[in-house]
Amino acid sequence: MKKYPIAIWMLAIGAFAIGMTEFVIMGLLPNIARDFHVSVSQAGQLITGYALGVAIGGPILVMLTIKLNRKYLLILLMIIFMIGNIAASLSPTYGFMMTSRIITSLAHGSFFGIGSILAASMVQPAYRASAMALMFMGLSLSNILGVPFGTLIGQNFGWSMTFVIIAIIGGLALIGIIIFVPNRKETHKSSVMNELKILKEKQLWLTLAITLFGFSSVFAYFTYISSILVDVSHIKENLISYMLIIFGIGVTLGNVIGGKLADWNLNKALKIIFTTFIIYFVLLYFIQMNGILMVGGIFLFGVIGFSMSPSLQFKSTLISQDAPTLASTLNQSAFNLGNALGAFVGGLVVTNLPLASLSLVAPLLTLIGLVFLLVSIYIDKRNKTVYN
The missing domain is CATH 1.20.1250.20 (MFS general substrate transporter like domains)
Structure with missing residues (x-):
C-alpha cells in the first residue's frame, strides 16, 4: 500500500x-x-x-x-x-x-x-x-x-x-x-439505527463542543482580518490580498503539521495546539500593532489555527469506529457552526470594543474548547479508552 x-x-x-x-x-x-x-x-x-x-x-x-x-x-x-x-x-x-x-x-x-x-x-x-x-x-x-x-x-x-x-x-x-x-x-454494515446510536454517546457531544468552541476563535479573528490589517497594523489596502496569501500558506502548512501531530498522539496534540493558540493570541495583540511583524504574525496564525483541523476531524471518527459516518459529518456541522459563532462574537467585540482587543477576546472561545477537551480526556482515562 x-x-x-x-x-x-x-x-x-x-x-x-x-x-x-x-x-x-x-x-x-x-x-x-x-x-x-x-x-x-x-x-x-x-x-x-x-x-x-x-x-x-x-x-x-x-x-x-x-x-x-x-x-x-x-x-x-x-x-x-x-x-x-x-x-x-x-x-x-x-x-x-x-x-x-x-x-x-x-x-x-x-x-x-x-x-x-x-x-x-x-x-x-x-x-x-x-x-x-x-x-x-x-x-x-x-x-x-x-x-x-x-x-x-x-x-x-x-x-x-x-x-x-x-x-x-x-x-x-x-x-x-x-x-x-x-x-x-x-x-461493517451501516444502518440508520447503528449510526443514530452514536447520539447517545457523551463523547460525541464533547467532541462536537471541542470542535465548535476550539475552532470558532479562528473565525472570530479572521472574519475581521482586513479591518485589523488596515486599521490596527496600518498595512495599505492594496497589500491585503498578499497578506491573505501568506495566511493561506500558513493554513496549508498547519494542516500538514496538525496531521503529523495527531498521528503521534491525538489528545496531546490537541492540548498542545489549543494551549499554544491561546498564548499566541495574547502575543498577537502586540504583534498586530506593527505591520512588518504582522507579516509573520498572520502566517503563524494560519499555521497554529488550522493545525487543529485534522486532529478534530480524526477525533470524531474514533468516537464510533463501527459507524463513524454520522459522527464525522456532524463534526463538519460543528466546524461551520463554530465559524458562525466566531463571526458573531467577533462582531460583538468590534461593535463595542476597540478592534485591537479582538485578539484578547477570541481566545476565550478556544479556552472553552480546551475545558471540554480536558473533560473528554478525563472520561477517556476513567473508561480506560485510549486514542493513540
Missing part, C-alpha cells in the same frame, strides 16, 4: 472545489447584489444559507443515503455539487440563487465526513490523521489559489463564469473519484 494513494489526491481536488465555492462568494457579493438588485447585506445571506445547509443538511443527507456504498455516495455528492454550481451560474433571481447555494451546501459536510473516513482507510494506521490532513489541504489551497482566481474571473467575466469553472473542477474530481477511489466492501 502506497503511503498516500492517488485517490486521496482526487479527494483533495474535490475539497478544493468545495472550499472554492464556499469562500469565493465573499469577494463577489457586490457584483451579485448589483445584478439581483439587493443590498450587499442581503447578498451576504447567501453565505449564511450555505453554512446552515452544511450544518443541517449534511447529517440528514448522510442518514438518507446510509445504505449506499461510500464510493457511490461520494460520486452522488459531487454530482449534487456540480448541479448546484451550474444552477447558481444560471440563477435568474436572488431566490433561485439561494436555493442553488443550499443544494450545493448539501455536498459539503457529507463529502468531508465520508471522504476523510475513506482517506484514512487507504493508508496504514500510523498515517491516518495525515491522510485526512492531505485531503483537507485541498480546502486550504482553495483559499490560496481558488478564491483569488475565482474572484478575478468573476470580476472580469461575470460571477456566473466563476461558478461554471467551479463546476468544471468538481467534474475533474468526479472523474478522479470514479477512476481511482477503490470500491471496497464495507467492513
Whole structure:
C-alpha cells in the first residue's frame, strides 16, 4: 500500500472545489447584489444559507443515503455539487440563487465526513490523521489559489463564469473519484439505527463542543482580518490580498503539521495546539500593532489555527469506529457552526470594543474548547479508552 494513494489526491481536488465555492462568494457579493438588485447585506445571506445547509443538511443527507456504498455516495455528492454550481451560474433571481447555494451546501459536510473516513482507510494506521490532513489541504489551497482566481474571473467575466469553472473542477474530481477511489466492501454494515446510536454517546457531544468552541476563535479573528490589517497594523489596502496569501500558506502548512501531530498522539496534540493558540493570541495583540511583524504574525496564525483541523476531524471518527459516518459529518456541522459563532462574537467585540482587543477576546472561545477537551480526556482515562 502506497503511503498516500492517488485517490486521496482526487479527494483533495474535490475539497478544493468545495472550499472554492464556499469562500469565493465573499469577494463577489457586490457584483451579485448589483445584478439581483439587493443590498450587499442581503447578498451576504447567501453565505449564511450555505453554512446552515452544511450544518443541517449534511447529517440528514448522510442518514438518507446510509445504505449506499461510500464510493457511490461520494460520486452522488459531487454530482449534487456540480448541479448546484451550474444552477447558481444560471440563477435568474436572488431566490433561485439561494436555493442553488443550499443544494450545493448539501455536498459539503457529507463529502468531508465520508471522504476523510475513506482517506484514512487507504493508508496504514500510523498515517491516518495525515491522510485526512492531505485531503483537507485541498480546502486550504482553495483559499490560496481558488478564491483569488475565482474572484478575478468573476470580476472580469461575470460571477456566473466563476461558478461554471467551479463546476468544471468538481467534474475533474468526479472523474478522479470514479477512476481511482477503490470500491471496497464495507467492513461493517451501516444502518440508520447503528449510526443514530452514536447520539447517545457523551463523547460525541464533547467532541462536537471541542470542535465548535476550539475552532470558532479562528473565525472570530479572521472574519475581521482586513479591518485589523488596515486599521490596527496600518498595512495599505492594496497589500491585503498578499497578506491573505501568506495566511493561506500558513493554513496549508498547519494542516500538514496538525496531521503529523495527531498521528503521534491525538489528545496531546490537541492540548498542545489549543494551549499554544491561546498564548499566541495574547502575543498577537502586540504583534498586530506593527505591520512588518504582522507579516509573520498572520502566517503563524494560519499555521497554529488550522493545525487543529485534522486532529478534530480524526477525533470524531474514533468516537464510533463501527459507524463513524454520522459522527464525522456532524463534526463538519460543528466546524461551520463554530465559524458562525466566531463571526458573531467577533462582531460583538468590534461593535463595542476597540478592534485591537479582538485578539484578547477570541481566545476565550478556544479556552472553552480546551475545558471540554480536558473533560473528554478525563472520561477517556476513567473508561480506560485510549486514542493513540
